[in-house]
Amino acid sequence: MLETVLAALVVALLVRTFVVQVYVVDGDSMLPNLHHGDRLLVNKFIYRLRPPRPGEIIVFHLPELSARPFIKRVIAVAGDRVEIREGVVFVNDRPLAENYGPHLDDRSYPPVVVPPGTVWVLGDNRPVSSDSRLIGPVPLDRIEGEAFFRFWPPGDWGTLGPPPQPAAAVGD
Template structure:
């Protein structure tokens, strides 16, 4: 009878350790996220499941072109996924659908359809980033007048794990 109690206690301890490890990994290392909407097409699609790297930004600041998951500034109960375009102190503007940072046009091979947008020059505040969706005609992003506090970035979109046909790393083109 004592052996049965010992085995049950061992199983319970193993489950408890596994639970604590899973919670720690989710809190500090990697988290799952479901893409909601078409704002990041053609790179990410509605319903895809991502793993979000929560460690990278503990050691370095977000970089231009990183795809990030963040708390939406106008409703922090919602999470958004967008691409970092402007960094703190940079001036971002859009002329005829083309994005300029500090007066230089950005090469954006991930944008499938450019909207004929105009957005006046705005300087990104310290501690913030300017984000845009890749599917510009269908994206609620920094063109709506908000920037993302870096502290509200949950992490860097890293890996698509569902659906199986889309499994792979989230592309992050290198900028200038």
């Protein structure tokens, strides 16, 4: 019996460490899509197989800035050129078709080319988000995984859905 319990604990620890982990949303930077207190499952294995893609929601750690992990949406990947003009995000000179919430931030930011080994992230609720506009690009080795499923609160459970179409011209 003790061997079975120990084996189960080892398997659970391995799954949590390498495959999937629970993440609790802390803050309002991903409103209206993710709310403070939402519980998510994070796939920790996916980025061992492939790099993050634009539109995916990732969890990452930057311990030099915060003890808490961040959760943001990938907007661009290495080599992409990102610019924000009066609140409209452009990736490679094309306006990003952002269909995941209203944007109340009409500020502009100068163009940036995303360096190798990094991704550019933004919160869906731009006015309150600490994201790549402030912290710069996120190194791939700081990414914990992709948030893919919300299991709490019960009324909102389900997959986080397919990512929006990145870098598509508005009106295409």
